[in-house]
Every structure is written in C-alpha cells, then in structure tokens.
Amino acid sequence: LPPLGSKAPVGRLDDESFSRYAGATRFQQLPISQKTKDGLRESKYIKMTDVQRASLPHALCGRDVLGAAKTGSGKTLAFLIPVLEKLYRERWGPEDGVGSIIISPTRELGGQLFDVLKSAGKHHNFSAGLLIGGRKDIDTEKEHVNELNILVCTPGRLLQHMNETPNFDCSQLQVLVLDEADRILDIGFKKDLNAIISQIPKRRQTLLFSATQTKSVQDLARLSLKDPEYVSVHEES
Ligand code: ADP
C-alpha cells in the first residue's frame, strides 16, 4: 500500500490509464512528470524507440518487465524513466535513502548509463551515485552510500557495500534494474546477483533488460521478476 499522509504518491498509473497511453509514440504523450519531460526534450529525446514504446506503459504502471531488444535499441531510457517517475511519485527525498538500484555489467556501461541518468533526470532533485570500483576510494563511498537515492553499480561493488558497509540500508528499495542482463551473466556474476537479490526487499518493481534471451537470462528472470510483462522487440533501426 502507498504510504499515508503527506507522503501519499501523486499520479499513480492504474490499468485503466495504461490502455490510454499504450499507443503513445512521443515521450511528451506519456503520463510522466514535467521534470522528466523537460530533461528528455533538452536531451533531444523526442520520439520513442520501439522497445521504449512497448515497455514504458507497462513499467510506468509499476509492472515488472522483461525486455529483450538488440544493442542500440534504446533500452536505457526504457528503465531510467520508470525509475525517475516511481521515486517522483513517491515524493522521494534525501532522507528516504536508497530508492533504486541499477545494476550494470561493466564500469564502462555503468558510466554511460549514469550520464544518461544525469541528462534525462537533471530537473529532478534525486542524488545518484556511480559505484563501480576501480580507482575510486571505497571508504569515501561507504560514508555516503546511504545518502544516495539512485545507485548505479556493478554487481561486485554493490555486493562489497552490502557485505562491508556498516548500516548499508536498501530496505526501502522501490525499483531494481538489471541492465544488459545477458552480459552480467556472461561475465560470471550469477552468484553475486543471486546474493544481491536475496538481500533486497521482495516487495519492489524489477525491470530486467537484455540484448538476448538466453536460458540463463530466463533463469534469472524467474528468480527476480513477478508476473513480468514480456517485451521482445526485433527492429531494424
Ligand atoms: P541499448 O541499451 O539498447 O543498447 P541505448 O539505451 O544505449 O541502447 O541507446 C542507444 C543510442 O540511442 C544512444 O546513443 C541513445 O542516446 C540513443 N537513443 C535512445 N533512445 C532514443 C530516442 N528515443 N530518441 C533518440 N535517440 C535515442
């Protein structure tokens, strides 16, 4: 149930409104916040790609989505917009802590999606952090990780925080995203993913995107998604 009182969510999308937006072709037609619309427009995102058109109405309703579409088809915004909108509708603020975790296979891909988050989400007031290991100092990260609303991370680094950071708290998590899931599994992160999923709240929305639908992606989907909407797009674009 949504929280009561002043924190009551605004503009929750139900199944009825879903059908009204299922045929939208442009971002501006979607039932999303003006902040997100402005960020998209200023980033020159106008028309939705096929995977965005097919998945956004479901994801904005709060449904779990298993999305398969080839590299370059625009999967990043298909999950970033629902993340921004969920936290916005829940009136997420600094004191609410970690509201969304986005898992990316590599530092490089994590950095790219973080850049898209910064540009599409620039009018929102959420704090976001890129937790990808490498040269960045984990001790400084540990001090601040609980203040972040959106975590973009590689599986290894996230698990390191879950295991080592005192008071690491994701108990209020709203949306989990597994991006490029086939690559996450190819790299050998299956055990880490299972450990992560076992430590986060069960009541959440999960968005899983992948370029291919392998057997191991399906296994991961069974483990992490609830009644997912299957969106499979094979476009020539
Ligand atoms: P994928 O994750 O499916 O490989 P990305 O999300 O990385 O694809 O997007 C691929 C490219 O397409 C990026 O350069 C991105 O900026 C661009 N792009 C994504 N969605 C749109 C859109 N609706 N309109 C224009 N360009 C887009």
Ligand code: MG
């Ligand atoms: Mg991608």
